[in-house]
Amino acid sequence: MSDAKRVDTVRLQNIAMGFWESSALMSGIELGLFTAISNGAGTDIELASALNITPLNAERLVTVCMAMNLVTKPQGRFENAADVERFLVEGKPGYAGPWMLFTKPRWDKFGKLSDYLRNKDEAVLGQYDGLTVEAARRMHQATSSIGMGAGRRFVRQVDLSNRTKILDLGGGSGAYSINAAKEHEHINAVVFDLPPVAVVAREYIVEHDVGDQVEAIGGDFTKDDLPTDCDVAIMASNLPLYSRPIIAKVIQRAFDALLPGGEMHLIGETLDNDLSGPIGPALWGMAEAINGSTGLAHTEADCLSYFEKAGFTNIDVHEFVAGTLSRITGTKPA
Numbered sequence: 001m002s003d004a005k006r007v008d009t010v011r012l013q014n015i016a017m018g019f020w021e022s023s024a025l026m027s028g029i030e031l032g033l034f035t036a037i038s039n040g041a042g043t044d045i046e047l048a049s050a051l052n053i054t055p056l057n058a059e060r061l062v063t064v065c066m067a068m069n070l071v072t073k074p075q076g077r078f079e080n081a082a083d084v085e086r087f088l089v090e091g092k093p094g095y096a097g098p099w100m101l102f103t104k105p106r107w108d109k110f111g112k113l114s115d116y117l118r119n120k121d122e123a124v125l126g127q128y129d130g131l132t133v134e135a136a137r138r139m140h141q142a143t144s145s146i147g148m149g150a151g152r153r154f155v156r157q158v159d160l161s162n163r164t165k166i167l168d169l170g171g172g173s174g175a176y177s178i179n180a181a182k183e184h185e186h187i188n189a190v191v192f193d194l195p196p197v198a199v200v201a202r203e204y205i206v207e208h209d210v211g212d213q214v215e216a217i218g219g220d221f222t223k224d225d226l227p228t229d230c231d232v233a234i235m236a237s238n239l240p241l242y243s244r245p246i247i248a249k250v251i252q253r254a255f256d257a258l259l260p261g262g263e264m265h266l267i268g269e270t271l272d273n274d275l276s277g278p279i280g281p282a283l284w285g286m287a288e289a290i291n292g293s294t295g296l297a298h299t300e301a302d303c304l305s306y307f308e309k310a311g312f313t314n315i316d317v318h319e320f321v322a323g324t325l326s327r328i329t330g331t332k333p334a
């Protein structure tokens, strides 16, 4: 007998059926399974009644959720895992259900991924081409449900006490700018995003009552004039949307627009330099084949080189959300 570890098909089968797992998680959110458990539904019968489905289907769904370690049954009654309890219970401050469902509209397209991978056309704006205000509003309901937490994290990590104005490139709902304004009454910010998104950003600015500090300007950061009175530039969660030359150009444009002595923060899903993962950035990069853009996953080394070529100094990489997001920073010489 050889000592070599025998291989089997289990890992491959689990990956092949991964979309069944996604659909169970998404159905759990849509049907309110995790909210019902948090509210005390502890058995199949109680869940069935709370979700208005049959006990058989309640058992089927919750069994998969237990196998995925989303739900446990320690005392003979269902309980949510800690992350589920914090992020998937509707009505709780951390509720991120809309973000977990953000990719679902692409469901059918992912079923045709091979066709998209055979496509040889590329467009600069990809999914954002022809974006309407209505579509932008739907998209940013999801991004704000996760972005507000990221914005709070940014404000906790970065000292803005000596800064005056933020340029929030592709700022979406304005989550980062809104949090900075709430934390520091001396800080102003401009959310610079595509015109339909700027309309939506203004709605969030009003909702959070920061209109005296934060404004939104509609424009394309790859080609339109950027404000030149900012000493902080943030670009968050845009990285896989564009090719290496385009991201390099946008970083250069941000450098040119910043005031001398200003700082830039690029927050994005970066790949390890040997391209071995993590899976999240790799998947976001692949999804750009479906969006028909030039985008792909960028490595940490790619990002450092964009900053160096633009002229930034004190360039550094910081962990932003472990295993998911890095924050690359640089300073424009005074």
Ligand SMILES: C[S@@+](CC[C@H](N)C(=O)[O-])C[C@H]1O[C@@H](n2cnc3c(N)ncnc32)[C@H](O)[C@@H]1O
Pocket (backbone or CB within 6 Å): 128, 143, 144, 147, 148, 150, 169, 170, 171, 172, 173, 174, 175, 176, 192, 193, 194, 197, 219, 220, 221, 222, 235, 236, 237, 238, 241
């Ligand atoms: C995933 S969202 C991130 C929003 C926000 N930064 C956050 O982290 O919550 C990406 C944003 O980039 C914007 N964007 C993409 N390409 C852009 C461009 N060329 N010019 C301006 N904004 C752009 C999109 O409209 C969208 O609002």
